[in-house]
Amino acid sequence: MLKTTDIxxxxxxxxxxxxxNIYKLAKMALLDYIAVVSLGQKEAxxxxxxxxxxxxxxxxxxxxxxxxxxxxxxxxxxxxxRGHPGAVIFSSIFALNDSxxxxxxxxxxxxxxxxxxxxxxxxxxxxxxxxxxxxxxLGQIGAAVALSYLRHDNEVMMAKVIGLAITEAQGSLFQFGxxxxxxxxxxxxxxxxxxxxxxxxxxxxxxxxxxVEKSIIDQYHALDTIAxxxxxxxxxxxxxxEKLWFKQYPFCSAAYRAVDALLxxxxxxxxxxxxxxxxxxxxxxxxxxALRYKQxxxxxxxxxxxxxxxxxxxxxxxxxxxxxxxxxxxSQSPSNLITRVYETQEAANLSSEVSLTLTNGQQLSARIFDxxxxxxxxxxxxxxLEKIALSFSKTQVQQMIEAIEQNNWHAIKQFVVI
Amino acid sequence: MLKTTDIxxxxxxxxxxxxxNIYKLAKMALLDYIAVVSLGQKEAxxxxxxxxxxxxxxxxxxxxxxxxxxxxxxxxxxxxxRGHPGAVIFSSIFALNDSxxxxxxxxxxxxxxxxxxxxxxxxxxxxxxxxxxxxxxLGQIGAAVALSYLRHDNEVMMAKVIGLAITEAQGSLFQFGxxxxxxxxxxxxxxxxxxxxxxxxxxxxxxxxxxVEKSIIDQYHALDTIAxxxxxxxxxxxxxxEKLWFKQYPFCSAAYRAVDALLxxxxxxxxxxxxxxxxxxxxxxxxxxALRYKQxxxxxxxxxxxxxxxxxxxxxxxxxxxxxxxxxxxSQSPSNLITRVYETQEAANLSSEVSLTLTNGQQLSARIFDxxxxxxxxxxxxxxLEKIALSFSKTQVQQMIEAIEQNNWHAIKQFVVI
Numbered sequence: 001m002l003k004t005t006d007i008x009x010x011x012x013x014x015x016x017x018x019x020x021n022i023y024k025l026a027k028m029a030l031l032d033y034i035a036v037v038s039l040g041q042k043e044a045x046x047x048x049x050x051x052x053x054x055x056x057x058x059x060x061x062x063x064x065x066x067x068x069x070x071x072x073x074x075x076x077x078x079x080x081x082r083g084h085p086g087a088v089i090f091s092s093i094f095a096l097n098d099s100x101x102x103x104x105x106x107x108x109x110x111x112x113x114x115x116x117x118x119x120x121x122x123x124x125x126x127x128x129x130x131x132x133x134x135x136x137x138l139g140q141i142g143a144a145v146a147l148s149y150l151r152h153d154n155e156v157m158m159a160k161v162i163g164l165a166i167t168e169a170q171g172s173l174f175q176f177g178x179x180x181x182x183x184x185x186x187x188x189x190x191x192x193x194x195x196x197x198x199x200x201x202x203x204x205x206x207x208x209x210x211x212v213e214k215s216i217i218d219q220y221h222a223l224d225t226i227a228x229x230x231x232x233x234x235x236x237x238x239x240x241x242e243k244l245w246f247k248q249y250p251f252c253s254a255a256y257r258a259v260d261a262l263l264x265x266x267x268x269x270x271x272x273x274x275x276x277x278x279x280x281x282x283x284x285x286x287x288x289x290a291l292r293y294k295q296x297x298x299x300x301x302x303x304x305x306x307x308x309x310x311x312x313x314x315x316x317x318x319x320x321x322x323x324x325x326x327x328x329x330x331s332q333s334p335s336n337l338i339t340r341v342y343e344t345q346e347a348a349n350l351s352s353e354v355s356l357t358l359t360n361g362q363q364l365s366a367r368i369f370d371x372x373x374x375x376x377x378x379x380x381x382x383x384x385l386e387k388i389a390l391s392f393s394k395t396q397v398q399q400m401i402e403a404i405e406q407n408n409w410h411a412i413k414q415f416v417v418i
Numbered sequence: 419m420l421k422t423t424d425i426x427x428x429x430x431x432x433x434x435x436x437x438x439n440i441y442k443l444a445k446m447a448l449l450d451y452i453a454v455v456s457l458g459q460k461e462a463x464x465x466x467x468x469x470x471x472x473x474x475x476x477x478x479x480x481x482x483x484x485x486x487x488x489x490x491x492x493x494x495x496x497x498x499x500r501g502h503p504g505a506v507i508f509s510s511i512f513a514l515n516d517s518x519x520x521x522x523x524x525x526x527x528x529x530x531x532x533x534x535x536x537x538x539x540x541x542x543x544x545x546x547x548x549x550x551x552x553x554x555x556l557g558q559i560g561a562a563v564a565l566s567y568l569r570h571d572n573e574v575m576m577a578k579v580i581g582l583a584i585t586e587a588q589g590s591l592f593q594f595g596x597x598x599x600x601x602x603x604x605x606x607x608x609x610x611x612x613x614x615x616x617x618x619x620x621x622x623x624x625x626x627x628x629x630v631e632k633s634i635i636d637q638y639h640a641l642d643t644i645a646x647x648x649x650x651x652x653x654x655x656x657x658x659x660e661k662l663w664f665k666q667y668p669f670c671s672a673a674y675r676a677v678d679a680l681l682x683x684x685x686x687x688x689x690x691x692x693x694x695x696x697x698x699x700x701x702x703x704x705x706x707x708a709l710r711y712k713q714x715x716x717x718x719x720x721x722x723x724x725x726x727x728x729x730x731x732x733x734x735x736x737x738x739x740x741x742x743x744x745x746x747x748x749s750q751s752p753s754n755l756i757t758r759v760y761e762t763q764e765a766a767n768l769s770s771e772v773s774l775t776l777t778n779g780q781q782l783s784a785r786i787f788d789x790x791x792x793x794x795x796x797x798x799x800x801x802x803l804e805k806i807a808l809s810f811s812k813t814q815v816q817q818m819i820e821a822i823e824q825n826n827w828h829a830i831k832q833f834v835v836i
Contacts, residue, residue: 048620057473167602170588175624180623200470201470206593213592
């Protein structure tokens with residue numbers, strides 16, 4: 001049977017960014033994190049939290065960064081983890097680490113994400129479907145691995161850190177739709193730091209948190225030796241970061257395919273709120289579960305409403321705009337000309353089709369499998385830089401690029417306000 | 419269907435210490451807490467934690483107090499909760515509260531314990547047996563209720579606090595047998611304070627954390643309206659504090675019955691390590707599960723070894739002595755003259771029998787159902803005071819009694835070092 005120290009030994013032996021593609025993705029994830037945390041810090045919710053959680057210790061710093069990074073739901077996303085790795089992992093690193101290089105940070109991120117997403121392969125969808133916020137539960141294990149990697153722990157020490165990260169795991173799905181969802185991410189970034197701090201003491205902790213009876217794997221999967229051996233052999237082949245999504249739009253990624261489909265129609269045709277008489281949007285059965293609001297009452301609920309989101313796009317509002325998705329109460333509901341339909345064929349699970357009728361009777365439709373920002377249709381670096389440009393000047397963006405080229409963590413850290 | 423606000427409204431309307439017996443028990447629990455936290459603070463483990471978690475915010479204070487209070491496993495215990503209420507609830511109160519009266523604190527404790535133990539009625543043993551540290555999961559809900567009660571919240575606010583406490587719930591059984599078990603208690607005391615702090619912001623949180631889909635109740639029980647209505651009607655009838663254990667001995671309470679049985683034999687007969695040739699100790703099947711070490715390697719493991727514990731008592735070492743149960747490695751294992759036997763009749767679940775043979779051939783035995791400190795054989799106040807006297811002078815103990823008589827929180831707070 002595998003031991004947690006086996007996982008730790010593997011993690012400590014890796015340097016994934018020697019692969020140029022992995023390096024590029026990790027660099028984009030770092031820049032994307034800087035973009036989303038700075039955007040989050042402009043939100044009223046962030047200032048509200050900051051006024052109450054005033055402590056200046058590393059854990060509280062991580063709590064505030066993690067909260068900010070997830071506030072707009074614009075942070076990176078990975079399907080196997082079933083959640084957002086960067087907001088947890090980078091927040092704990094930025095809060096804790098001074099004497100590291102950017103290259104080390106990027107390796108730590110890729111490895112932390114790898115462990116979290118590989119655990120996701122085992123415990124999802126069970127973990128998620130029984131009511132746990134996977135970004136939080138698995139994210140903090142990934143963050144703890146990343147911090148331990150940056151501390152140059154040995155495998156025994158990293159295993160102890162992992163055991164602490166697991167036992168602190170929290171975050172319930174029933175809090176989705178409230179600010180507590182982002183608070184979970186902050187708590188998880190703090191928990192990773194707690195784990196590191198606990199192992200700075202001479203206190204005892206279990207070394208095999210992953211593969212013992214009643215572990216997270218035992219609860220949501222099975223401690224089956226053969227299956228676990230196969231699972232472990234797949235680590236890094238390929239790296240899970242290669243399935244990372246970068247989010248451009250400040251709303252639920254379950255809406256991305258439909259939005260891109262509507263944008264394609266609009267690119268070639270004049271389709272607006274005024275001249276569209278009916279619009280259907282298709283999902284595989286259950287694939288719109290996160291889009292839980294048909295008549296959102298606030299802009300935040302609107303982030304989880306396909307009707308609301310498509311109505312904005314029909315109104316020629318750029319899907320990049322954050323304006324429609326604020327906390328304020330909405331004065332009007334989206335028109336009821338938009339309806340959802342469900343498709344049973346397998347492709348429907350990976351695509352959405354938008355079909356609409358114009359006032360002149362013309363029928364138009366488009367189907368999207370890989371929306372912009374998803375792994376097979378990735379953002380270009382320039383698009384990440386545009387996201388950063390929402391908060392920083394051209395000179396600052398240039399300084400970030402230089403900091404990364406110079407592998408200078410201290411210089412990049414200036415751009416994350418803690 | 420019940421709502422979390424119904425539970426909160428009930429909690430806010432209660433003043434249980436108007437009942438003299440409840441008042442007496444709560445007062446003993448408070449004094450017992452002061453005893454155990456001060457004893458814990460003498461431990462090397464506490465100083466180790468303190469050197470690393472140096473922040474002076476309320477949450478970190480609660481973390482350190484909770485850790486200290488549970489370190490010796492001498493803190494109060496409640497069977498329905500399946501764990502230790504005082505270490506979590508009082509730690510969060512002492513860390514957070516200045517402007518309250520002792521009477522209010524005692525009411526808050528009784529009510530917090532009530533909610534935690536009533537939830538235990540629903541979710542245990544499932545919660546515990548699937549691998550969750552119930553003291554921690556349920557304890558922090560109780561602590562959050564207590565803090566919210568002391569803040570004079572309305573039921574909507576308390577419901578929001580409860581939702582936060584649930585979503586932060588953590589603590590895995592695989593960490594039992596390490597210092598992390600006590601760390602869980604600290605984390606839970608901190609989580610209750612997090613919940614209060616979060617609700618000091620204007621951030622949003624769900625108001626019905628208990629009875630929504632995928633809540634803690636949904637996961638470990640069932641959201642059955644009729645059963646829940648009956649469950650709710652039983653609140654406070656009788657109060658769960660009436661089933662509180664006060665621990666005298668610094669080892670696992672599963673050993674208490676056997677120790678008291680051996681003490682009865684020793685009271686009337688000369689039974690020692692030298693003149694006993696065989697000793698059997700009986701348990702109902704599975705009732706010795708927590709006594710997981712037969713050959714403990716350290717004194718801490720010795721706390722969970724019936725063989726080791728009885729060997730100390732046979733050696734005329736008082737079961738009150740903490741000396742045999744320290745972190746140090748043991749130079750010798752207990753003699754193998756002690757063996758466990760299992761009984762199948764129902765009474766065995768509630769009792770232990772010790773039978774032994776002397777070198778002169780004499781057979782002696784005793785059976786105990788209600789050991790000293792258990793609800794039906796409660797400690798006298800003087801015995802709690804003896805526990806306090808391990809850390810405080812007679813004058814100080816007198817000052818504590820006076821502080822309670824004068825309902826003076828400020829005065830009693832002097833005796834808990836934060």
